[in-house]
Amino acid sequence: MVNTINVEKYSSVHQKQVVDLILQIQQQEYGIPITLEDQPDLLTIEEFYQKGNGNFCVALYEKNVVGTIxxxxIENHQLALRKMFVDKSYRGSTYNTASLLLHTAINWAKHRPVKEVYLGTTLQFIAAHRFYEKNGFISIEMNDLPESFPVLQVDKKFYKYGIE
Structure with a gap:
C-alpha cells in the first residue's frame, strides 16, 4: 500500500520535526498561545518521557514526522498520555495516523505494569474529544485525576482509560 504510516519509538534524529509539528498545530492551526519555552519537555524527550513505563513514539511517512504520542x-501504575498530535494532511481514514499512534501506544502499555492512562486536553480540540471517546476513554472531572497527574495550563477537559 502506498499510503503507509510507520509508528516507531522516538529518537533524537526526530527532535526538530517533532518540535516543528507540535508548535505548528498548537500555534497556527489552533491559535493556542504556547511556545517552545512553555514546553521544555520537547527539548529533552528521551530523558523526560522514555523512562520508567513512559515512552514517546512518532508516526512517519517517508521519513517525515507526521504524528506524535x-x-x-506518573507512578502508581498510571500514565499520562501527552503530545498526541497529527499533521492535518495525515488525519482521517486515508492514513489512520491517530488510530495507529493510539493503538500502538495502548498495546505498548498493556505489556507493562500499567493500570490506567489519563489525559488532559484543551476545549478547542473537539475532534480529539470524539476520537478519545470513540476509543474507550471516559470523560472525568479534574478532581478525579491522580495527584501526580501534571495538569497543563491549557488542559480543561480530562479523560481516563483502563488498561485490561
Missing part, C-alpha cells in the same frame, strides 16, 4: 510515567 507519548506516555509520561
Amino acid at each position: 507519548s506516555f509520561l510515567d
